[in-house]
Amino acid sequence: MAQGEIGISKLVLIGGSAGSLEALLDIVSNLDSAMQIPIILVLHRKSSSDSLLSDLLSTKTKIAVKEIEDKEKVQAAHIYVAPGDYHILFEADGTVALDDSEKVNYSRPSIDVAFESAAEIYGASLCCMLLSGANSDGTNGLRYVKERKGVAIAQAPQAAEVAFMPQNAIDNRVVDYVLDNKEIANYLNRLNAEKA
Amino acid sequence: MRTEIHITEEQLQLLLNSLWDLYGYDLNNYSKASLTRRVTRLMALDRFPSFAELLYKVKSDKHYLKHLIEEITVNVTEMFRDPPFYKALRNLVLPEIASKPFIRIWHAGCATGEEVFSMAILLHECNLLNKSLLYATDINPDVVEKAKKGIFPISQMKEYSENYMASGGTGDFSQYYTAKYDHVIFNKSLRERMIYSTHNLVSDSSFNEFQLVICRNVLIYFDKDLQSRVFELFDNSIEQLGYLALGAKETLKFSGIYPKYKQVEKEKIWRKEK
Numbered sequence: 001m002a003q004g005e006i007g008i009s010k011l012v013l014i015g016g017s018a019g020s021l022e023a024l025l026d027i028v029s030n031l032d033s034a035m036q037i038p039i040i041l042v043l044h045r046k047s048s049s050d051s052l053l054s055d056l057l058s059t060k061t062k063i064a065v066k067e068i069e070d071k072e073k074v075q076a077a078h079i080y081v082a083p084g085d086y087h088i089l090f091e092a093d094g095t096v097a098l099d100d101s102e103k104v105n106y107s108r109p110s111i112d113v114a115f116e117s118a119a120e121i122y123g124a125s126l127c128c129m130l131l132s133g134a135n136s137d138g139t140n141g142l143r144y145v146k147e148r149k150g151v152a153i154a155q156a157p158q159a160a161e162v163a164f165m166p167q168n169a170i171d172n173r174v175v176d177y178v179l180d181n182k183e184i185a186n187y188l189n190r191l192n193a194e195k196a
Numbered sequence: 197m198r199t200e201i202h203i204t205e206e207q208l209q210l211l212l213n214s215l216w217d218l219y220g221y222d223l224n225n226y227s228k229a230s231l232t233r234r235v236t237r238l239m240a241l242d243r244f245p246s247f248a249e250l251l252y253k254v255k256s257d258k259h260y261l262k263h264l265i266e267e268i269t270v271n272v273t274e275m276f277r278d279p280p281f282y283k284a285l286r287n288l289v290l291p292e293i294a295s296k297p298f299i300r301i302w303h304a305g306c307a308t309g310e311e312v313f314s315m316a317i318l319l320h321e322c323n324l325l326n327k328s329l330l331y332a333t334d335i336n337p338d339v340v341e342k343a344k345k346g347i348f349p350i351s352q353m354k355e356y357s358e359n360y361m362a363s364g365g366t367g368d369f370s371q372y373y374t375a376k377y378d379h380v381i382f383n384k385s386l387r388e389r390m391i392y393s394t395h396n397l398v399s400d401s402s403f404n405e406f407q408l409v410i411c412r413n414v415l416i417y418f419d420k421d422l423q424s425r426v427f428e429l430f431d432n433s434i435e436q437l438g439y440l441a442l443g444a445k446e447t448l449k450f451s452g453i454y455p456k457y458k459q460v461e462k463e464k465i466w467r468k469e470k
């Protein structure tokens with residue numbers, strides 16, 4: 001892993017679909033509780049399970065976990081969950097905007113939409129990760145993240161419950177690193193340590 | 197593979213300035229992130245090779261404006277979207293306004309009308325439709341025209357019927373429409389209680405007093421300043437003890453009018469109490 005590249009990310013987005021919940025719980029439980037870098041989770045799921053998901057994640061970490069709201073400013077030391085049934089977009093002033101336009105890749109929130117919008121604003125200071133899933137959502141987003149000099153990471157397909165989504169990104173050559181769950185947590189912890 | 201041209205903040209501003217200068221359309225307080233995405237999409241859709249060509253088209257062809265407004269606003273909607281919301285209207289709001297001699301409801305940002313027809317069905321089942329009027333408005337003239345007709349694709353009826361039942365519907369959903377080929381037309385008895393018109397929440401003022409104002413999934417496209425202005429407009433349009441209903445991810449909480457309102461249980465519905 002290129003040491004020089006680490007430490008510039010100011011925002012981390014993690015996209016996941018089928019089979020990503022287990023991985024997330026695993027990753028989150030291994031995060032440094034002094035994590036300052038905001039992390040936003042963009043997950044395909046039924047819209048009704050919003051608070052359930054934050055509650056579940058809260059049991060695994062001391063970092064504040066909450067569903068992000070429309071026009072809310074992204075703050076340090078938070079893990080946010082993007083709400084179901086809306087796309088999440090990023091504004092230049094550090095806030096987010098929700099959007100209920102057409103589904104993309106049969107999904108809302110769409111990971112592509114979130115990654116592309118974040119890349120637009122955060123450029124080189126964005127890190128995006130793609131976890132388990134049966135959908136090709138996320139690949140185009142990672143491509144754009146890389147175009148804008150951000151860091152693109154895929155969960156190692158053998159570590160993913162459903163390998164298709166991260167494998168698709170790898171096959172399309174849009175990722176910088178392929179990491180298993182433990183390595184993903186370590187990567188984020190190092191990112192945080194270098195930032196401090 | 198990706199051919200999309202992403203526009204910059206400066207380019208978006210140039211476009212917004214032209215829309216204001218040439219046509220008096222003020223989109224300056226819309227979410228920039230959403231506009232950027234919609235303009236990018238429009239450029240791909242209409243195959244503009246560069247932003248300059250889009251800008252030229254906007255400046256030189258006034259007919260293009262209508263299309264542009266249609267494409268950059270998001271008009272996605274459903275019948276009985278968020279069934280629990282309609283259940284709350286049915287059980288907590290309608291009983292409170294049922295004793296009024298006359299009921300006026302405003303759907304602001306009605307899109308293609310699915311929400312308005314849902315409301316009319318609800319009123320019908322509560323025996324209130326014959327003394328109600330549903331005012332439905334939107335900035336986009338094209339969707340207003342569609343809404344008026346009450347014609348929707350038949351392919352969506354299964355989902356809408358499920359939503360309807362989940363919202364506490366008491367009848368058979370299919371009694372409300374007649375199927376023709378690949379579409380359905382909703383009953384005249386529903387349509388004749390509706391008044392459709394264009395209305396721009398940015399620049400037009402209040403036009404009546406209502407017992408209930410419904411504005412769902414419109415404010416998310418506005419910045420905080422515009423949201424506050426629109427809340428004032430709604431406050432001026434809601435009578436004492438009337439209601440304001442918002443979308444699943446919208447709130448009155450941070451607005452200036454908040455102290456006058458009381459939330460109805462945990463729903464996105466507030467009642468004007470002062």
Ligand SMILES: C[S@@+](CC[C@H](N)C(=O)[O-])C[C@H]1O[C@@H](n2cnc3c(N)ncnc32)[C@H](O)[C@@H]1O
Pocket residue numbers: 100269270271272273274277304305306307308311333334335336339395396397398411412413414417443
């Ligand atoms: C996503 S749709 C919401 C439809 C419906 N209320 C729902 O929740 O299903 C948003 C609507 O707001 C309309 N809109 C956007 N800007 C507006 C404005 N300034 N004044 C009135 N309507 C506006 C759009 O044209 C669009 O039809």
